[in-house]
Amino acid sequence: MSTVIPLPKLQPVVRNSMSEQVYRQLRDGLMSGRFTPGQKLTIRGLAEALGSSPMPVREALQRLQAENAFDMSDSSRLRVATLTVDQLREVRDARVALEGLLAERAALHVTSEDKSVFLDLYKRIQTAVDTDDQPGYLWNNFAFHRRIYQTANARLILSVVENFWLLMGPCFALVAPDHAHLQRSMDAHTRILEALATGDGAAARAAVTDDIMQAATSLERLLLRRHHTDKSRTALKRASKI
Missing domain, CATH: 1.20.120.530 (GntR ligand-binding domain-like)
Structure with a gap:
């Protein structure tokens, strides 16, 4: 049974330019070590932590996946990329x-x-x-x-x-x-x-x-x-x- 790693503390975002703010906060969080390699993420969990609706989170994750920040797990869930x-x-x-x-x-x-x-x-x-x-x-x-x-x-x-x-x-x-x-x-x-x-x-x-x-x-x-x-x-x- 895999250990559930809690999400880091995230700041709620305002609704103007929500998608961009979500993207920037997640990107900074990845670059600064606030997530760990292999950590699985859900749109719902991130949306709740950010005080956002699911759509901006989904858009931000798609952008970050295109930048190789995430891998797709066997269960088709996003997880933080792990380096060889x-x-x-x-x-x-x-x-x-x-x-x-x-x-x-x-x-x-x-x-x-x-x-x-x-x-x-x-x-x-x-x-x-x-x-x-x-x-x-x-x-x-x-x-x-x-x-x-x-x-x-x-x-x-x-x-x-x-x-x-x-x-x-x-x-x-x-x-x-x-x-x-x-x-x-x-x-x-x-x-x-x-x-x-x-x-x-x-x-x-x-x-x-x-x-x-x-x-x-x-x-x-x-x-x-x-x-x-x-x-x-x-x-x-x-x-x-x-």
Whole structure:
């Protein structure tokens, strides 16, 4: 019997441009790790959580499915996409190239106002780590990186990166309970912040690359461990039927 994973807390939306608001909130929720890989979703459940009618939710889910954010389960129900190890490595390499470029560009465009925002988000992430606030860490980590990349003034590149986040965001929820991983990530965030403060594009790229690689390494270990566990369970079930 599968475990029912509760939905994350969602904010009710107003009725103007309802479909777009539903889409944006679900998209941000996926990118920031508020859903988990393989989590099954229903239109009714999401509509109730959002304070929406089913139609805008259905439209939003169709858009997100077209962006590869969802798989179709055996029972024809939508579920949050799950990455294979090969897919994780492919996304990792693309993120290193594109997010590294965005960080480098951001260092050349950063303003005093940007630095203040970066520092505030950095402090929020640190507080979340110190208090073991996993949802707070995931959201503020997402906001920190997106704010930095927005500063790069490269909207086309950012839109591609966000498509990768749709796949990676739910995976981040799997490593958030690992306090050692979060501390390593904070070290990278500290170097990102310092590089942006001094306008050092090469250092910003290097620190972002390190952050991505560390997360990908932790996720790869976890996915491989889960794969081996699933294979063992399947073998046991087959053996029990003999």
